[in-house]
Amino acid sequence: MAVLRTLVVALAVANTPTVLARLLEPDVFQISAFPACDPATSSGCIEGGKYLVPELDFGNEDGTGNNAYIKYLPNHTFTTTQWTNGQWPEICRNISVNSDNWSAADFTVYNVTFSDCSVPYALCRHKNAPKSLNQIEIARIPIGMRQAVATYIVYPDDTTNNPAYGGYIGTIAQSGVVVGKSTAYFATALVHETGHAVDTVLVGPMPGVSAFSGTQTWRAAVDSDGYAISAYGASSGYAEDFADVGRAVLLDTIFPGGLAAWSGNNQNLTQIAAQLALFKSTAGRYYVTGGTCDLAKKYPFPSRWVSLGAPPTTTTNPATATPYGQCGGFSTYTGPTACGPGYSCTSLNPFYSQCAPTPLP
């Protein structure tokens, strides 16, 4: 495929089944960089890599999906208050400094309070992020989805001075965090990323402890379809497929005539009928516009704050990754590389390996 695409890759953190999707510089990675998806060796591979054809145009900022989001999703108003006490959320420090090697002194921290939710969001913004708070598209994300997030981290777009940061946008769902460079904060990327947060909310009390896309219920629906919704989902696994199905479900809600009309009556939509139906029945209520946040479901405002001047902490990782936990991947990965009995470290893509059941001979 010659067309450059935006890649989103699932990562996970040792010990917690964290879903962290990464959107990498399109000029660095191409779709062809994905490894062939072999179900015999990869538990994250959907049906031998089969996906809906023709592909839905919801992946890129200049696509018809993003245009529809901008046209039909209301842009909520918000107010911001800057923190001036020299502190920031510990989770911002952990990710921005410990993982992504930015300098704490370059961040400004805000409370952002949207018109549809009384509980503020924390936003940690690097001073060199070119997009202002008014230019990032968070305020368009429906509140049912947005309430699964508590913290946004916004980075510069120029990654050349920080090779440790790969240019991604991602979601660390268990921590209620969306993090990435400011130009990646466009509507369809945020719909996808926020979908990872919703994925965890579906299966447990807040903060979630795992993801609906990891259940047999979701896998069985996708497997019965026999197709992922996108090439990206097919090669990246059930969690990414789930987040991409969410894009389609939201388009179905907001676009006149629904998904069928938006997709130009893509005749193959039946190939993903089971996963669309299951998504709608489990998560569809969050993929609607209007309303206000549900305080019982709102991811809590970060409670642990540290000094902006505090030194980075180092983590001691367990020697063995948990079943389905991460055991290798991206250059910043420093966690365990061994798996327990019956599990083997299996590469899903260049950025993520997980402990999957060892295939029987």
Ligand SMILES: *[C@@H]1O[C@H](CO)[C@@H](O)[C@H](O)[C@H]1NC(C)=O
């Ligand atoms: C529907 O999907 C099949 C299998 O992926 C593909 O061969 C076919 O071209 C698709 N149909 C249309 C109308 O694109």
Ligand SMILES: *[C@@H]1O[C@H](CO)[C@@H](O)[C@H](O)[C@H]1NC(C)=O
């Ligand atoms: C969206 O709302 C924000 C805050 O109310 C505003 O600053 C921004 O200009 C709006 N964006 C668009 C595209 O209307």
Ligand SMILES: *[C@@H]1O[C@H](CO)[C@@H](O)[C@H](O)[C@H]1NC(C)=O
């Ligand atoms: C931010 O919001 C939190 C939670 O509501 C509140 O305790 C804190 O005082 C606010 N900080 C600022 C700077 O507005």
Ligand SMILES: *[C@@H]1O[C@H](CO)[C@@H](O)[C@H](O)[C@H]1NC(C)=O
């Ligand atoms: C930040 O990292 C430290 C060290 O790994 C950890 O103990 C702490 O729980 C993390 N904080 C949050 C909010 O995740």
Ligand SMILES: *[C@@H]1O[C@H](CO)[C@@H](O)[C@H](O)[C@H]1NC(C)=O
């Ligand atoms: C982190 O950034 C510093 C400069 O700020 C640099 O010296 C160091 O090599 C970087 N570490 C990694 C892992 O890229």
